Amino acid sequence: MIAVDLDDVTKTYRGKHGAKRVFENLSVRFPAGSAVGILGTKGSGKSTLIRLIGGSTLPDRGRIRRQGLVSPPIANTRAYHASLSGRENIHFVARVNGLDGPTASAFVENFTGLGATLDQPLSTYTRESRARFLFAASYALPFDVYIADEALFGGSGPFRERCAALVQARRAQASFIFATRSPQMLRRFADIGGVLHDGQLQLFDRVGDAIRTFLALDKATPQSDDTLEEDDEVDEERDLDEPFGPLE
Numbered sequence: 001m002i003a004v005d006l007d008d009v010t011k012t013y014r015g016k017h018g019a020k021r022v023f024e025n026l027s028v029r030f031p032a033g034s035a036v037g038i039l040g041t042k043g044s045g046k047s048t049l050i051r052l053i054g055g056s057t058l059p060d061r062g063r064i065r066r067q068g069l070v071s072p073p074i075a076n077t078r079a080y081h082a083s084l085s086g087r088e089n090i091h092f093v094a095r096v097n098g099l100d101g102p103t104a105s106a107f108v109e110n111f112t113g114l115g116a117t118l119d120q121p122l123s124t125y126t127r128e129s130r131a132r133f134l135f136a137a138s139y140a141l142p143f144d145v146y147i148a149d150e151a152l153f154g155g156s157g158p159f160r161e162r163c164a165a166l167v168q169a170r171r172a173q174a175s176f177i178f179a180t181r182s183p184q185m186l187r188r189f190a191d192i193g194g195v196l197h198d199g200q201l202q203l204f205d206r207v208g209d210a211i212r213t214f215l216a217l218d219k220a221t222p223q224s225d226d227t228l229e230e231d232d233e234v235d236e237e238r239d240l241d242e243p244f245g246p247l248e
């Protein structure tokens with residue numbers, strides 16, 4: 001069974017300074033029921049790939065087929081409206097996907113301990129409340145495929161570890177496709193490893209083989225001495241600094 005299938009996908013960004021082709025005739029099949037962790041150096045196209053899989057950006061050519069429901073990227077602030085409460089946002093995303101909102105918001109209330117805050121506008125949340133909301137809400141709805149660009153889990157203190165355990169629990173129920181610069185994230189959360197390089201994605205059944213291939217490439221790439229080896233605290237939370245925006 002295939003979760004997501006990219007067939008001959010070409011993606012080019014066109015701007016004032018010319019065109020940037022990120023992928024040319026990229027074909028790859030992500031198996032259902034597995035967690036695929038994709039490593040790539042800066043600018044290799046990780047975010048673009050996740051956006052293509054999620055459907056928030058379209059390919060110039062080629063086809064992307066999805067079996068079942070694909071989540072918005074984990075903890076992606078763009079999935080939510082700042083002026084709505086946490087609960088209203090969850091119900092909205094649930095409705096758009098034909099899923100059960102009240103069950104999901106009850107899960108978030110219980111998992112985060114946010115209490116009455118869940119009924120306040122997201123714009124009023126503290127940084128920690130925001131992180132708790134974003135991660136719990138991401139896993140509250142039963143998607144068939146969860147996708148992530150760096151951020152798989154977050155928050156601080158005991159919440160952070162409970163959040164990591166939640167990712168492991170969802171791995172038993174759904175497929176994952178996540179992109180990262182952290183080999184450690186692959187060791188912890190991936191069944192299959194991928195390496196994105198020169199517009200192509202190579203998948204490895206053994207995560208260790210993907211990590212070795214990536215580290216060799218990373219060493220050979222100039223100005224890439226910031227590979228996140230142990231903890232990718234900063235990048236994991238990159239999205240959380242962005243203001244909430246409208247739905248994509």
Ligand SMILES: Nc1ncnc2c1ncn2[C@@H]1O[C@H](COP(=O)(O)OP(=O)(O)OP(=O)(O)O)[C@@H](O)[C@H]1O
Pocket residue numbers: 013014015020022040041042043044045046047048049181
């Ligand atoms: N909207 C855009 N317009 C023009 N070029 C873009 C745009 N978004 C990304 N790019 C370029 O496409 C390439 C791939 O970008 P992308 O963000 O997908 O890579 P990445 O691997 O996620 O990078 P990072 O590790 O820095 O997050 C880069 O060269 C980037 O500069």
